[in-house]
Amino acid sequence: MTTDTLDTAAREALSSACAQVDDPQEHDAVDGVRPGLVVRPSDTDQVAEVMRASAAHGLTVVPRGRGTKLSWGTAPSSADVLLDLSALDRVLDHAAGDLIVATQAGALLADVQRTVGEGGQRLALDETVPGSTVGGVLGANTSGPRRTATGTARDLLIGITMVRADGVVAKAGGRVVKNVAGYDIGKLLIGSGGTLAVITDATFRLHPLPADHRWLSVPVDSPTRALEVAQSVVHSQVVPAAVEVDWAAGSGSVSVLVEGRADGVAGRAEAVRGLLGSDATESTDEPADGAAYPWDVAATGDRRSIALKLTCVLSGLDAVLAAADDTGVTVRGSAGSGVLYAALGPDTPLDDVRTALDRLRRVCGDHGGTAVVVDAPAAVKAAVDVWGPIPAIDLMRRVKDQFDPDHRLSPGRFVGGI
Structure with a gap:
């Protein structure tokens, strides 16, 4: 079976299982792989019928919500059926x-x-x-x-x-x-x-919903200063809801969110100002970039940024930011929990991408974390190891074999070709 065409029996079986079955359009491609059919069930029972029909005909299935992250990870090795779940929207x-x-x-x-x-x-x-x-x-x-x-x-x-x-x-x-x-x-x-x-x-x-909230932010001009600020807040008694770092080209900011009861927020915000110093600013407005990742989520194809996820213990934040400086990487993420997201521009030469990824993986690994390519143009994914070392890969493969012994669900989309 190919992803370009399905035999008549398979089409009829899927049509019987689900009221809406359509031929794929260009926007239905899964990271460049065109599905054979797009199936839109309306409830759990229809999803089950689609999966039974697909199993009976040996078809691979890739689930989709609204398609905002279909290019994340690696491309599927096959996508006979694109299972569109957008009608299950209640x-x-x-x-x-x-x-x-x-x-x-x-x-x-x-x-x-x-x-x-x-x-x-x-x-x-x-x-x-x-x-x-x-x-x-x-x-x-x-x-x-x-x-x-x-x-x-x-x-x-x-x-x-x-x-x-x-x-x-x-x-x-x-x-x-x-x-x-x-x-x-x-x-x-x-x-x-x-x-x-x-x-x-x-x-x-x-x-x-919290009755009140405040965002407090301070500029930082070195990785060491970013770490000092983040540690001072995390180890204090202010109980922050968020401790965010933004970093690009040698400078950035650390932002702290406190929220809760109005009287408590006022006191905690004052304590945070004492930790951040005289340069701190305070606002009830969400930061301009909010929770967005530091890459253009609307970009497609070869214009996609190289999107990375970096993890580390808090004490390694300065080392990760220093490595980002050395490799031209922009960083934004949760300093308080050691989960950062990073981006390289789509025109970054492949050799520079490899160098950056190797450096970041060494630094993150030295500080208890990892560096993974979340998204990138196809040429980049083909040239680098998207996932990096996965210590538990054997266990993950056994789990996949138990849940999906024929490897028909999103084959190849996850680590180790799972």
Whole structure:
């Protein structure tokens, strides 16, 4: 079977499984790989039917939400069926009294926030890529500034519905925050890039909307100063919601978010000003770049920036920023939790990309972290090791074999060709 055409029997089976089956358009390509068909189910049952039909005909399947991160990772080795989940777009339930929300995977994160916001609550996940769906956030495990205080999706997810590669519907967790029964399959699916199962709905715990908040920012002119400021805040008693660093060409800024009760925020903001020094500024406005990554998420094809994810312990922040200076890399991210995002321009010569990646991997590795290529033009992905060393790769392959023994879900999209 090729990704360009599917036989008549396979098309008929998919059409019987799902009301809407279309031929692919140019924008349906998955990191340059054109699917054979685009299938748009409307609920979990139809997703299961599509997966059963695909299994029966030996078809590979790539799930998609709104397509904002389809070029992340590596290109699939095959994409017979593009499983478009955008019609699964409803917020199923907002139980404000229990601080939980249940939503379908294709729902826009912004729509979920509006719904729960009407009840004075929020899902503490930053929208780092505009137009992201709940399923896309889970599959890519994206995170933004507020992960310093509230963690990532793994810390907020309490229940999930998924469809296995063979079409079996399975559930994990539930609607209770203190749910500890069985294996935490939901956390395993987060960040798996659609390679283990298709997520169709999820339940999260919520937080109250803060009554007040302040952003405080100070310019920093050296990696050492950036580390000093970040450490002083993280190790203080102010309990920051975010500690962000922006860095480019030898200078940048550290920004701190405090939020909560109005009286408490005022006092904590004053304490932060004392830590940042006389150059600190204060505002209730979100920084201009907000939670956005330091690359152009709208760029496509050969005009895509080389997007990187860098992790390190807090004490290694200065070394990572110094390496970024030496290699021409722009950095933005959560200094408070050691998760940074970086970018090189799309016209960066391949030799310079290799040099930068090697240097950053050495430095991040020396400080307990890694450097991964999140996104890049095809020529760059072909020339470098996108993922770098993966110590647990054998275990990850065994997990893939258990969930998807025929390797039909997003084949080749994840580390080690998983």
